[in-house]
Structures are given as C-alpha cells and as structure tokens.
Amino acid sequence: MVQPSGIHSRRAALKMLDAVLRRGETLEQAEHSALRSVRKPADRGLALAIANESLRWQTDFDAMIDSATKQRLPDDARQRMVLRMMLAQTLRLETPSHAVIATALPLLAGGPRRLAHGVFSTLIKREAALPEAPSLPGPVMERWGARAEAIAPGLVDPPPLDLTLRDASETQAMAVQLAADSLAPGHLRLARGEAIEKIAGFSEGKWWVQDLAASLPARLLGKGTHESGSKHVLDLCAAPGGKTLQLAANGWNVTALDLSKRRLGLLKENLERTGLKASPLRANALIWEPKHLYDAILLDAPCTATGTCRRHPDVLHRIGPDQIEEMVKLQRGLVERAATWLKPGGVLIYAVCSLEHEEGENQAEWINANCDLAPLAITAGELPAGLQPTAEGWLRTHPGLLADEGGLDSFFVARWQKA
Template structure:
C-alpha cells in the first residue's frame, strides 16, 4: 500500500480540509498543497497573490480551507516570496545534482517546506513529514519522496550554520527589480532591500486624537499623523475602535497624497481611482464634498462598506476615470493611479515575480493618459494631486515631467517639508513627495519603514 493510501486509511473522517472541502488525508496537508499550488500560480503564471487569496473570489484551494489553515497558507506564501531566492539557493546547495528542469511541482513542495523550516514557527518535523506526504501523494513527485525527506531533514539540521552565509551572498529579489532599485536609489538601495524582507507594521489613520489611540493600542504616532502598531495576534478588526469606525488601516505613505491639498473643507473633490477608500475617507473627514469613482463594481462595493463603518457620507460612481465627465469641474482632483505597486513589495512580495520592466513602461503610459484627462476636470484655481505606490521614477517623476513639458500652463506647487517633521527628506528639490521603504528608521525593524510613494500637487497658471 502506498504512503498516500496508508495515510488515507488512517485518517479520521472528521478531519476536513475546510468548511466545504473534501476529507483531508492528514491534518495540515491541504494547507501545504494549497500553498504549493498558489506559489506556482505566482511564480510560473504571474498571478496576483491578492487575487488568489481574496476571501470571496480567490482560488478554491485557498477559499475552501478553514480559517486557521488560511492563516497558515498566507504566512507560508508571504515568507516564501520574501525569501524565494535564498530558499532556492539553499535547496540547490543541498542537492548533489540540479533538480530536473521539468520538476516544477517538486520545487514548489520544497519551497513551501523550506519557508516553514527557515522562517516560520512551524516544527521542523511537521514541515518535513507533510512535505514527504505531499510528494508521495502526487504522481509527478512520488519518485522524489525520498529526496524530499533527505534534503529537508538536512536543511533543518544545518539551517543555523548555512542560512546566514547563503542569505548574505544571495540577492533577495529578481535581478530586474534590484537593478532598477539600485539605479534609482543608489545611496539607499541596500537599506531598502534589507527592510523589504521584514514583515511590515500596521499603520492606522485615526479620526482624531492620534496620541490617545497610540496609547490605547500600544503604538506610536508617526510624522504623518498615523498610528503605527505591531502586528496583533488576531485579526485587526478585533482591535478597539474598529467596530466604532474610529480608524482604518492605511500605510503612512498612502495617507500623504490627501494631505497635500491646500484646502478641503467645503470643496468639491473627486477621487478618480478611489477603492478601497482610505484616501476617500481622509478627504471626507476633512470636510470635502467627495465624489468617489472606481471602474470595479466589487471594489466600489467594498469602498461603500468601509465608508459605512466609518460613518462618512460620499457620493460614489461606477465609472472608469478616463470616462468621467464633469462640465462644471471640481475644486480638487485626486488621481491615485494604477501602477506597478513596487513601493508595496514589503506587503506584497509577489510583485517582483508578477511584474516586469515592460509592465512599468505600459503603466506609465496609462498614468499619463489618466493624468491628461484628470487635468480637464479641475476648475480654475483648483488643484490636481497625482500619486501612486511605485518606486520607479518612470511612473512618477519622469512621467510628470513629461506632462509638464506638454502642458506649460501647469506647474508643481511645492510641498512644505515642515508639515511632516522627520520626513523632510521625502520632499524632493522640486517639491514632490517621494517616500521609500528605508525611511522612518526604528531600532525595531518591525516598526520601521513605510511604503514607497510618489505624490505631487499640480496647479494651472
């Protein structure tokens, strides 16, 4: 009897893969199988991790799992992607001969197990045993079950000795990503790359009394006015103030674009790419009459739900930004444009594996088209705030420079560095905002850094 059949014969019929899933051959096996499948989708098919893990429309291998298994799969995938090149280098160090070119499924099994052994608080024995069972239950990998067992046991024995050296000599991310980062941030690239491998803290935008909420939640107040907390053991929705709509989760850097308007109270402001609604909420909280637009009905519904919890009243429109018509215009336009999201790699470590330089070039063209249209929506004397969460100047500084060259009536209204003590270096000589993950340093790396963002205020003469 094969190992897989033996495991099934011994399994308890009450052990389930999830609320709606099939009986699990061994507790925890379905979670590892899901992690391998989703890791393959990211690294081989360039699928978005957010999409795969979406609770409503994600991959069934994930959505059919129970809550605890979902948490484990998410942790495995985030750790595996943050350290993928190191994990691969460690695996390759331990094999006598390179893995066969066609053994992609085998490598995913090894990556998932290695992420647990090297970076997660999972017993080595459990990670090895489940990886062997997973290999033995897959016809593609069954003949490699012995290799999986031997390699992972050796990894567990030698990780303390080998991991520091392998980490030091192995680039953390794909070459294209590191090369562009070093070109754009020569003085800060090493610090940025180092912090991108650390799980991020959680930033909250609060309605009022940031110091009070920082004390209540055990956090600290940032120069942006955000409250930063460590990652809680349970869901963020279980923290004090969530149900009452006293705050929302929003990276400190993401809170800056809405703060760039010189005036909001009583003005008509449109947020062109609004979902999930963090910036929309800031605008409404400041007293603006906000029109929030998004081209996705699902995302717009999520925005409405978020604003309802926060008790904020906003007009919403289901439309593409470039299709919005407003004959009377708006006092202010916020265009937080779709981008490569390379500034959020710390939160979304799949991005270096799902995006390419061609994507950056394509998205820069999309942003330029959106910016050209956004400029037509601004009333005389109004302000246009453009932003995105890309680290790449092609999507930020260079794209805006091209816009200004083609539209000589428009210019940059410089941001005032004194508004954000401690973030003065985030203001460029031209008055743009440029944050990167190595800013906001802290002795505890879990409380340091922020997303990479570009933002600028444009006005028409």
C-alpha cells in the same frame, strides 16, 4: 491513508505559489481559490504565511537549494516550490523539521520525494541560515539600482498595522487606549495579529486601515473648507477608499470615482461605518466627463504596486517591463484628462504605490513638459518627521525609510497647480 495534520494548509500554500509564479496571478487573487477548502482561520493564516515568506525570501531559498543539488531544478518545478515552502517554515516560521517533512513530502506524491527530503536534510545539517535582509531578484535589482540596498532591510518582516483616525485630535487618547505608536497626527501604528474588527473603535468608525505612506497624498491637500463652504475634490481611482475618507474627514466635498463595482462596495461600507460623506461614482475615467470643474484632484493612479512589496512580496516576481509599460500609458491618459478638469488655481496630486522610476519620477517630468500645470513643491513641513522631499519638490518613500519605527510602503507623490 490518513494525511498528516496541517497538510491542507501546505497544499493551499502550494496552490498559491503555483498561481503566482506560473500564471502571474496576484497572491490576493490566488488565495480565494486556494483557501476555499481550508476552514479554520488558523490554518488559513498559516497557508498565507508560508506563501508570503516563500516569496519574500525566494531568491535566498533558491540559492540554498541550488547549493545542494547536482543538477539545477527548473524554476517552476514542483520540487523547488515545495522546498521553498519547507525552508520558509523552518527558517522563518520556526516549524520543527519533522513537522515540515511530514507535511511537505505528501505534496510530491508520485514525484521525487527522495530528492526533496535529501536536499532539505542536507541544508538543515549544514545549519543553513538566511542573510539579514532578503536578496532581491536580479531583474528587480537592475530596475531599482542603488536604491535596492536601502529598500531590502524594510522587507525582512510583514509590516505593522497602520490606522488613520477620523478625528486627528484624538491621536494621543487613541494611542494610549490601543497601546499604539503614532508617527503623525491622525496616525496610529499597532503590532500585527489582532483581528481588525476586534480593535477598539472599529464599530464606531473611528479609524480605517491605511499605511502611513498611503495617507500622505491626501494630507498634502490639507483642509477642504473655505469661507463659502466645502471645496470640491475628485478622488480619481478612489476605491477602496482610504483617501476618500481622509478627504471627507478634512471637510472636502468628495466625488469618489472608480471603475470596480466590488471595490466601490468596500468604499461605501467604510463611509457607512465611519459616518463620513462622499459621492461614490462608478465610471471609466478614460471616457467619463465631469459636470463641473474641481478645486483639487487626487489621482492615485493604477500602477504595478511594486511599492507594496513588504506586504505583497509576489510583486517582486510578477512584475516586469511589459506591465510597467502598460501602466505608464494608462497613467498618462488619466493625467491628461484630469488636468482639464481643474479650476484655475486648482491642485493636482499624482501618486503611485510603485518603486519604478517609469511610473514615478519619469512621469513627473513628462507632466512638467506636456501638461498645462505648474509644479507645486512639497515641503518638509508637510511631512512626518524623518521624511524629506526630493530636490525637485517631489516625495519618494520606500520600505527602508523609518525602518526602526516599522517602515513604509513606497509611494511617489508630486503636486501641480493650474494657472
């Protein structure tokens, strides 16, 4: 039997959704295996788009599906996953209905194709439509509370492309050259779509990809030079290296420590491309001991990464209390060790790309109570226009902020100084 054009993309998308929703893999982990047999870049891009949009709007797609079935399909039923994909293509990717049906029903070979076809046709006849912003899963709504309403509008679309410049003085010139917007010195924001390697300045190492929110922790350490030379900073859990590059560009003498060999490889590639200098080090921060103390430590701690939900919507469905608790313990262990590696007067930045209070605000309160560090408040003057510190002097960003300019990932950032 001749298979319809595009079936390989849909089959790969289904494999990714199955890996995320049934096995708890990240979408990034799942794509390597699922896309192995998909050769064309356009087909690979389509598979990823279907999977991402299915996850981004899953709660709303499920409500539609349930409204058109007499008996509720199990959450992990293959028919439900395929129907989510069908709706994602129709309502988000503007794929014609006949193409959606032709490429979806073969995925249910040996199964109830008639049910999927009937449910989809019923919803199309009803002219089913999505809300203005994605509805968040119930457990996520419970965890995020009042913030959820403000966050959801920032999840409608995949984010734009943010770049951090090696030389902030080139911001205006590079913005003109790339037809980009800028929300802070050294930052550019471009529309999605063009291959990274083809953007002007890539081969010359003039920039690297980094969400604006992800660039804020390193910005809060300022320049790394003083009268006698460069100050020493430890970038803890550094790979793939955006913050290391920032610190090196700002004159710091950087030790970039990470446990992952693969991710450290990416860091080294970016150092080579940009011509910036740092000292990558592969080690486990929970047992490693430094040879000297540091003027500053930037701990971008391992976390649940729920703050990246606008670019990685799988986190909305994978993360729960067990993962949060595990990360909290790891983060505290890293902070306790890092606090002992600072010189007197040294500064610690703690950051997580998480929307969970347990990993952010609660951790800052724990550090205040348990570590020999004095809070060093973040000020409005240190932040891009439109962002404000909290009353405690912390920073909390989320996808709904700066929504008119393209939004932000969510980061929690706080700062302390050693007596």
